[in-house]
Amino acid sequence: xxxxVKRNNYFRNGNVVIRGPKTKVAPRPRGRPRSEQAxxxxxxxxxxxxxxxxxxxxxxxxxxxxxxxSSATLYRWWKSKEEILFDACFxxxxxxxxxxxxxxxxxxxxxxxxRASEFLTSEEGTVMARVLTGIHDDQRLRRMFLExxxxxxxxxxxxxxxxxxxxxxxxxxxxxxxxxxxxxGPLFFxxxxxxAPLDKGFAKSIFDKVIPAFQTQ
Amino acid sequence: xxxxVKRNNYFRNGNVVIRGPKTKVAPRPRGRPRSEQAxxxxxxxxxxxxxxxxxxxxxxxxxxxxxxxSSATLYRWWKSKEEILFDACFxxxxxxxxxxxxxxxxxxxxxxxxRASEFLTSEEGTVMARVLTGIHDDQRLRRMFLExxxxxxxxxxxxxxxxxxxxxxxxxxxxxxxxxxxxxGPLFFxxxxxxAPLDKGFAKSIFDKVIPAFQTQ
DNA sequence: ACGAATACGAAACCAACGGTTTCGTTTCTA
DNA sequence: TAGAAACGAAACCGTTGGTTTCGTATTCGT
Numbered sequence: 001x002x003x004x005v006k007r008n009n010y011f012r013n014g015n016v017v018i019r020g021p022k023t024k025v026a027p028r029p030r031g032r033p034r035s036e037q038a039x040x041x042x043x044x045x046x047x048x049x050x051x052x053x054x055x056x057x058x059x060x061x062x063x064x065x066x067x068x069x070s071s072a073t074l075y076r077w078w079k080s081k082e083e084i085l086f087d088a089c090f091x092x093x094x095x096x097x098x099x100x101x102x103x104x105x106x107x108x109x110x111x112x113x114x115r116a117s118e119f120l121t122s123e124e125g126t127v128m129a130r131v132l133t134g135i136h137d138d139q140r141l142r143r144m145f146l147e148x149x150x151x152x153x154x155x156x157x158x159x160x161x162x163x164x165x166x167x168x169x170x171x172x173x174x175x176x177x178x179x180x181x182x183x184x185g186p187l188f189f190x191x192x193x194x195x196a197p198l199d200k201g202f203a204k205s206i207f208d209k210v211i212p213a214f215q216t217q
Numbered sequence: 218x219x220x221x222v223k224r225n226n227y228f229r230n231g232n233v234v235i236r237g238p239k240t241k242v243a244p245r246p247r248g249r250p251r252s253e254q255a256x257x258x259x260x261x262x263x264x265x266x267x268x269x270x271x272x273x274x275x276x277x278x279x280x281x282x283x284x285x286x287s288s289a290t291l292y293r294w295w296k297s298k299e300e301i302l303f304d305a306c307f308x309x310x311x312x313x314x315x316x317x318x319x320x321x322x323x324x325x326x327x328x329x330x331x332r333a334s335e336f337l338t339s340e341e342g343t344v345m346a347r348v349l350t351g352i353h354d355d356q357r358l359r360r361m362f363l364e365x366x367x368x369x370x371x372x373x374x375x376x377x378x379x380x381x382x383x384x385x386x387x388x389x390x391x392x393x394x395x396x397x398x399x400x401x402g403p404l405f406f407x408x409x410x411x412x413a414p415l416d417k418g419f420a421k422s423i424f425d426k427v428i429p430a431f432q433t434q
Numbered sequence: 435a436c437g438a439a440t441a442c443g444a445a446a447c448c449a450a451c452g453g454t455t456t457c458g459t460t461t462c463t464a
Numbered sequence: 465t466a467g468a469a470a471c472g473a474a475a476c477c478g479t480t481g482g483t484t485t486c487g488t489a490t491t492c493g494t
Contacts, residue, residue, distance in 0.1 A: 055354065069472080081452070132409075136351075137273055212430060213426045247492055247493080279480095287442070288444095
């Protein structure tokens with residue numbers, strides 16, 4: 001019962017196509033160009049509705065109306081309501097999550113975890129939770145979520161951990177994947193399940209209990 | 218747009234009302250009694266559909282048809298499709314989750330965690346994940362989930378941990394809530410996010426890394 | 435045994451939703 | 465200026481969650 005895909009310019013980025021070196025600029029297509037404003041209005045409206053009502057409670061016509069756009073336009077550029085909300089979420093998160101963290105070793109790791117716990121409890125964090133739970137039954141969206149959010153976040157942590165190992169702060173036998181899960185898992189647990197508050201004190205406790213298990217000495 | 222509640226015998230248990238000592242048997246109501254068979258057929262069908270298609274993909278009429286029951290009957294006894302699926306889930310889980318665990322101390326805790334990881338990866342566990350994510354936007358259902366699942370599970374772990382403290386295996390300063398979250402959180406993390414496999418080896422690693430932080434000596 | 439009370443199934447019904455399509459208009463390139 | 469492609473407005477369709485009606489079945493109190 002799903003819509004047939006008409007186009008797949010889902011990842012199109014304006015008129016510029018990013019390629020390797022010795023690139024030819026992609027020729028601008030013939031007709032009327034896509035309205036960048038419409039795109040932004042859609043994503044903005046979608047995010048607003050998402051944070052107001054939750055993933056399953058927003059309607060596609062509702063998004064169109066709030067964005068001042070026709071339903072046809074929506075489905076010209078997105079495959080489904082879910083993907084609109086999904087994109088809307090990340091359009092907004094990317095700047096928030098981009099951290100040019102500097103410093104070195106365990107201090108950075110600790111900062112990272114504390115920031116993560118802050119983010120999860122923020123307004124944006126709860127929107128993210130709605131997205132994560134809202135897409136759970138859709139295999140395709142889950143994979144995209146892993147690529148666009150989870151894996152990126154893990155890569156950052158992995159890099160920090162590997163630095164810490166190189167600096168001799170963490171044992172060379174440290175398994176970065178295990179350490180990441182031990183640090184983030186408990187935060188995630190409280191975040192989604194809500195059985196207890198997720199505050200900075202909790203994040204600190206986790207860090208202070210987990211790190212010694214991997215520390216040199 | 219939610220249905221008005223007509224009755225609230227949501228927790229009715231046949232005709233017997235459980236009370237304290239010196240109980241009067243509740244008088245049987247006048248008319249035709251509720252069909253216990255219909256109730257069970259509904260929950261059975263709902264669980265089947267839930268495990269086949271996912272929380273959001275099952276329709277109320279579909280449940281009615283599969284159970285051989287009219288839509289009217291469905292909404293005479295449940296407020297919404299969500300509550301049917303919710304009940305269906307727990308009707309099935311309760312016997313599975315009831316563990317008369319014996320033994321003592323850290324061995325029990327370890328067994329508990331390994332069993333938990335087994336459960337989460339089982340068929341029933343993935344159904345549970347669908348329920349947990351499916352109800353996330355509904356405050357009321359989330360509270361019920363906490364009461365009927367989360368808190369019960371935590372209570373079991375808490376008891377084991379307190380035993381371990383009393384036995385001198387764990388430090389008297391051990392915070393049971395923190396320890397529970399450190400053990401279960403990482404499992405939960407992989408369970409719902411699926412960035413890496415949740416197997417017995419992982420559960421063991423978690424246990425072996427976490428426990429020393431709370432152990433005497 | 436009979437009437438009140440209540441549950442039941444069948445099926446019609448409704449509003450809302452996700453998604454599609456048509457059509458006339460607008461904005462761009464060649 | 466012609467062809468290409470996006471646009472908004474709005475009708476349209478099939479399905480869904482949920483309600484209601486109605487005639488039937490089952491049980492209790494008397």
